[in-house]
Amino acid sequence: AQSVTQLDSHVSVSEGTPVLLRCNYSSSYSPSLFWYVQHPNKGLQLLLKYTSAATLVKGINGFEAEFKKSETSFHLTKPSAHMSDAAEYFCVIRDDKIIFGKGTRLHILP
Amino acid sequence: SAVISQKPSRDICQRGTSLTIQCQVDSQVTMMFWYRQQPGQSLTLIATANQGSEATYESGFVIDKFPISRPNLTFSTLTVSNMSPEDSSIYLCSVSDRGFYNEQFFGPGTRLTVL
Numbered sequence: 551a552q553s554v555t556q557l558d559s560h561v562s563v564s565e566g567t568p569v570l571l572r573c574n575y576s577s578s579y580s581p582s583l584f585w586y587v588q589h590p591n592k593g594l595q596l597l598l599k600y601t602s603a604a605t606l607v608k609g610i611n612g613f614e615a616e617f618k619k620s621e622t623s624f625h626l627t628k629p630s631a632h633m634s635d636a637a638e639y640f641c642v643i644r645d646d647k648i649i650f651g652k653g654t655r656l657h658i659l660p
Numbered sequence: 661s662a663v664i665s666q667k668p669s670r671d672i673c674q675r676g677t678s679l680t681i682q683c684q685v686d687s688q689v690t691m692m693f694w695y696r697q698q699p700g701q702s703l704t705l706i707a708t709a710n711q712g713s714e715a716t717y718e719s720g721f722v723i724d725k726f727p728i729s730r731p732n733l734t735f736s737t738l739t740v741s742n743m744s745p746e747d748s749s750i751y752l753c754s755v756s757d758r759g760f761y762n763e764q765f766f767g768p769g770t771r772l773t774v775l
Binding site: 594640 | 762763764765
């Protein structure tokens with residue numbers, strides 16, 4: 551059975567410092583993995599996706615994620631946080647089903 | 661990417677009534693999905709709307725409660741039937757125009773409150 555686990559429900563970082571949002575997955579196949587962002591009272595926006603090409607994936611707004619099969623992880627990173635990054639982030643796995651993680655709320659401290 | 665609109669954007673309904681949510685896409689898409697996002701929760705897939713045939717429902721969701729139509733490649737409706745306060749959620753339409761393993765685009769959602 552497939553699953554996706556976001557290891558932190560809340561993450562707080564200071565503006566200008568690195569961001570790390572952790573995601574682990576379980577799958578019997580070679581999954582596609584995605585990160586989406588949801589700003590307050592706004593729709594979901596795709597940040598980046600992994601679909602079995604390059605393991606280091608670059609997305610919008612300076613975010614990137616690395617697919618590590620040996621660790622079954624797909625962590626989202628950004629070198630320098632900006633106030634506008636404050637939002638809810640979802641890790642998503644797709645193989646025979648589509649499953650959303652429970653989400654990580656990112657807080658940016660001034 | 662596809663541009664998706666949903667109607668209504670929000671509604672407040674009485675227990676026992678039904679609400680139909682519309683999803684319109686600006687281009688033809690192969691796959692359309694309906695999700696529920698309960699307050700403070702993640703997204704849960706309700707069903708895949710199939711053009712010209714019955715929707716495919718996920719475990720825990722049934723056609724009698726959530727009937728879905730998809731008359732063409734740009735439009736779908738989700739009805740929430742015989743509503744109870746537990747149905748208060750955001751309902752989101754999503755599309756994928758390049759197959760199941762590629763990214764989905766999401767509508768703005770319909771915020772439903774059941775009294």
